[in-house]
Amino acid sequence: MKNLKVNIAGVELKNPVMTASGTFGSGREYGEYMDLNQLGAVVVKGVAITPWKGNPPPRIAETYGGMLNSVGLQNPGVEVFIEQDIPFLRQYDTKIVVNIAGKTIEEYCQVAERLADADVDLLELNISCPNVKEGGVAFGTDPRMVEKVTREVKKHSKQPLIVKLSPNVTDITEMAKAAEVGGADGLSLINTLLGMSIDIHKRRPVLAMGVGGFSGPAIKPVAVRMVYQVKQAVSLPIIGMGGIATGEDAIEFIMAGATAIAVGTAHFHNPRASLEVLEGIQEYMEKYKVQELKKIRGIIK
Amino acid sequence: MKNLKVNIAGVELKNPVMTASGTFGSGREYGEYMDLNQLGAVVVKGVAITPWKGNPPPRIAETYGGMLNSVGLQNPGVEVFIEQDIPFLRQYDTKIVVNIAGKTIEEYCQVAERLADADVDLLELNISCPNVKEGGVAFGTDPRMVEKVTREVKKHSKQPLIVKLSPNVTDITEMAKAAEVGGADGLSLINTLLGMSIDIHKRRPVLAMGVGGFSGPAIKPVAVRMVYQVKQAVSLPIIGMGGIATGEDAIEFIMAGATAIAVGTAHFHNPRASLEVLEGIQEYMEKYKVQELKKIRGIIK
Amino acid sequence: MCLTEDQWKRKKTVVIIKNEAIAKDVYEMDLQVGETAKEIEPGQFIHLYCRQGQRLLPRPISICEVDEKKGRLKIVYGIVGSGTKEFASYSPFETIDIIAPLGKGYQWESQEKHSILVGGGLGVPPLLELAKRLPGKVEVYLGFRSQPFLVENFKKYTDFVYIATDDGSHGTKGTVLDVLKNKSECPEKARVYTCGPKPMLQSITQWAVEKGYPIQVSLEERMACGVGACVGCVCKIKDLQTGEWQYQRVCKEGPVFNGKEVIWNEES
Amino acid sequence: MCLTEDQWKRKKTVVIIKNEAIAKDVYEMDLQVGETAKEIEPGQFIHLYCRQGQRLLPRPISICEVDEKKGRLKIVYGIVGSGTKEFASYSPFETIDIIAPLGKGYQWESQEKHSILVGGGLGVPPLLELAKRLPGKVEVYLGFRSQPFLVENFKKYTDFVYIATDDGSHGTKGTVLDVLKNKSECPEKARVYTCGPKPMLQSITQWAVEKGYPIQVSLEERMACGVGACVGCVCKIKDLQTGEWQYQRVCKEGPVFNGKEVIWNEES
Numbered sequence A, B: 001m002k003n004l005k006v007n008i009a010g011v012e013l014k015n016p017v018m019t020a021s022g023t024f025g026s027g028r029e030y031g032e033y034m035d036l037n038q039l040g041a042v043v044v045k046g047v048a049i050t051p052w053k054g055n056p057p058p059r060i061a062e063t064y065g066g067m068l069n070s071v072g073l074q075n076p077g078v079e080v081f082i083e084q085d086i087p088f089l090r091q092y093d094t095k096i097v098v099n100i101a102g103k104t105i106e107e108y109c110q111v112a113e114r115l116a117d118a119d120v121d122l123l124e125l126n127i128s129c130p131n132v133k134e135g136g137v138a139f140g141t142d143p144r145m146v147e148k149v150t151r152e153v154k155k156h157s158k159q160p161l162i163v164k165l166s167p168n169v170t171d172i173t174e175m176a177k178a179a180e181v182g183g184a185d186g187l188s189l190i191n192t193l194l195g196m197s198i199d200i201h202k203r204r205p206v207l208a209m210g211v212g213g214f215s216g217p218a219i220k221p222v223a224v225r226m227v228y229q230v231k232q233a234v235s236l237p238i239i240g241m242g243g244i245a246t247g248e249d250a251i252e253f254i255m256a257g258a259t260a261i262a263v264g265t266a267h268f269h270n271p272r273a274s275l276e277v278l279e280g281i282q283e284y285m286e287k288y289k290v291q292e293l294k295k296i297r298g299i300i301k
Numbered sequence C, D: 001m002c003l004t005e006d007q008w009k010r011k012k013t014v015v016i017i018k019n020e021a022i023a024k025d026v027y028e029m030d031l032q033v034g035e036t037a038k039e040i041e042p043g044q045f046i047h048l049y050c051r052q053g054q055r056l057l058p059r060p061i062s063i064c065e066v067d068e069k070k071g072r073l074k075i076v077y078g079i080v081g082s083g084t085k086e087f088a089s090y091s092p093f094e095t096i097d098i099i100a101p102l103g104k105g106y107q108w109e110s111q112e113k114h115s116i117l118v119g120g121g122l123g124v125p126p127l128l129e130l131a132k133r134l135p136g137k138v139e140v141y142l143g144f145r146s147q148p149f150l151v152e153n154f155k156k157y158t159d160f161v162y163i164a165t166d167d168g169s170h171g172t173k174g175t176v177l178d179v180l181k182n183k184s185e186c187p188e189k190a191r192v193y194t195c196g197p198k199p200m201l202q203s204i205t206q207w208a209v210e211k212g213y214p215i216q217v218s219l220e221e222r223m224a225c226g227v228g229a230c231v232g233c234v235c236k237i238k239d240l241q242t243g244e245w246q247y248q249r250v251c252k253e254g255p256v257f258n259g260k261e262v263i264w265n266e267e268s
Ligand SMILES: Cc1cc2nc3c(=O)[nH]c(=O)nc-3n(C[C@H](O)[C@H](O)[C@H](O)COP(=O)(O)OP(=O)(O)OC[C@H]3O[C@@H](n4cnc5c(N)ncnc54)[C@H](O)[C@@H]3O)c2cc1C
Pocket: A061, A062, C045, C057, C058, C059, C060, C061, C062, C063, C076, C077, C078, C079, C080, C081, C082, C083, C084, C085, C122, C125, C126, C219, C220, C221, C222, C223, C250, C255
């Protein structure tokens, strides 16, 4: 057996496979389809300080090799999360990463603070959701805001803070550097691209919100490129995601510079996608006699 | 028969179907596969003032539902174009659009000036090619540069000037407005996204250049979104493109606000793609009794 | 706490036994699903996966009928887009990937006396297995645009099958609600079960509320996961006590909801 | 100036007559292409399209053999990635979309006296039809990693077939160049035709140049259009007079080039 362990900001994961926030609920639902113990970490859906209703439906549109969503961070709030989801997830031998959402810097800080004493391993700061009017991507497309929100939230965080970046920017490395300066312990990328799909029969956008977050295999080349660019620009550990559906996809991200990877949209096509990605990584390591992932991480220069 | 005519910056096209620059050579190659007389316009590959060698191979990578290219605007220069390609294309009853490339503002201007007396209908200013170090996308991601290069080239152009925008920006409407202020007569969008694909067996990028331009059906949701956003922001006619492979795709772009559309990568899957797109548009118009495209253009608000 | 290998739900590859048109652009497909047939409640749905890799999301289709003995499910689907068009091209003995069953079905009492089933168009199929299982008297009202389907199948389980068509080509010309108002004996107590286009569900709900009948409606929404994880497939459900509403998941809390709790004003 | 409907080249749907493994991960496929079989020059290739819509680009595969009478083409392909894996799953009587023929093939004189054909691995197949058509004496040198294929087919057309394998399991252990140096009678005049991995092409070219033989090499590059429109599939070709080089299209000016004009130093 090869060594699959990876270390993200001081937290050791038994393997690099995580679930992408918002695609895996709080683990419970897919727990009926697979053994959560096998995952490096479960990243739960975005959690805010108060319950959020989310956006009106339709929230989902299929596109060629991908999909759009405009869920808008519907969530029952951090209290319900702490009460119900943490105890559920702690039954499993896997790390817990909480994706935190907010409409203002204060709200982000409140969630981080509320989680300070909770039994979770990592925080993932979501400043890149394209589906909410306030907060979300507005914070993630301006380097000064990225730095500021990172710095503030970091002050209130006990767990290491991962900043999740938006791909809808001219220069991703600027955002990565801003997060680094702000004190981030790691970076997640990419969140969804901004896309639109039109129902030409009904003559309106498929999504009630008009535009939505674009994910799935279709976007992988953009994600790999950004992980690569960011790896050249900063020294933070990177959690790579965007279209990963196979072990080979995961290896691409690792070679581009990712320390861990997350599987999202692929679950909708195959509920066991994350475990198959893990198996695929292992097969690659066996085939090419890669003893540890470090040996191939960021090998593309 | 429905009325398919559209007007781009004073040039009347018999129908809205154009070919995307760089995917259709100078028309000659696909002329063996289809009747060029049926196209609204042929947009030829990027033409520079002097011959360009282009980038080393591999220049092509397939991705999920799309592809990457790093051709890098290989072209024999504007003189050869004028000598060989214009007379060839003028045999056909279709409009000629020349995509102009340059490394400096002066070079763009020189091409425009050289073409002033040539028998071509429209100029398409390519400030969005991700595959060249100088010029190209460097001009297309800074609104001040977009405005400046547009203004300068416009001074040297006799034909209406279409500015082709890059999608690799935080806010496409800023670029569109800058082109409008600079005096553009129309906009083309989108050029390719920037993507990367890694050959995990050889442990290097598939493309010799590392990164390349990402096109094809996979990118359509980004393109539709940008056409929609730009339509809300400026009043210039838009040539929409990015992943169009069927008549239904084309209708999506028209509803989002495009006056004409261009078919690119789809040709590689189906040499007759542009004609099938045209047939599909006609079928849609028949089915829904749309008398002219104006009736559905920009219908999404 | 942890499930063992054979307890996990999974995506399964099953054999297509039959796949035939039963009306214009409407197909009936029988699937050999084995033991899964025993786990079905009427009103539940299954997820069908396309073979074409560019179509990633599963297509939710209601279960129409179950043959527990043979281990088979019947579904009926309309060709409306690329995925259903792909399904229509499959031949018997080919395979298809599915997850089954999903969602929460219709609920009834074991002593049920009188049931009124109302289906419209492609909302007709999920009522068939329900008609078969319901005890007591079962009235069935089916509305179609023009060409009816599955009518004979319903007649196997009840004598009270009424048809409405928009163009009057079969049964009564008009809406299924018109027929319902005319034909139903309107007992003191009854439960109403319905599936179909939203405006129909809304008008049937209004009628049922007036009559004082409990009503269950089956809703549709675009889905991604189908298992409750993505919160993509929501509809507005109000709490009848507090009057507060929240978005609930059609794939998990539904597709069958209490009609009185549904807030209808969302565009559909 | 304008072609008429039946003069246009087009993507065609053809029937697969045979699709069988002939070595580990190497398949032979026969296609019923009709009149197209009459238009083929050895060394040309065809484009095969995948059925899976996420794989948009055609796969270029060389024509291995032509049966003009039956209207058939044979191709031989290795399973190296997702597309060739998909092709291997097809059964006889299924169909596949192709464009054929594409590119420029090998050139020879009608009075050709002596030809030396050198193939390596998956570069062996395109030499078969050439061996069949060449007049005069034909020597064939084939190199494989381990398991040879198509050797009997070549023996039908010439008695001079020599094999090299990397592991020595068949023929001579070593490279095809080793065998060539040992076995060839090295006539005064001959033409060399070769196809295979770039390092092999380069070393054979060097040998041919030393001997003063004209040499034609068949190159590979990743393609998109296959018709010369995208300028994606280029290789560096120098003008022997001026010494200037430019990128030429493998799909249009090639895949067969004058070996002396090829600049080999590009990474492959
Ligand atoms: C719980 C449930 C039960 C259903 N039962 C049936 C049934 O028994 N028979 C039947 O014919 N149809 C049923 N539908 C609708 C059916 O799912 C859609 O018609 C089908 O998914 C369309 O797929 P397509 O690929 O042909 O259309 P496309 O428009 O090409 O599909 C693109 C995407 O949109 C989604 N989509 C499109 N239309 C709908 C819709 N009306 N509702 C939900 N998603 C949609 C698809 O699932 C897919 O993800 C049901 C839907 C739900 C939610």
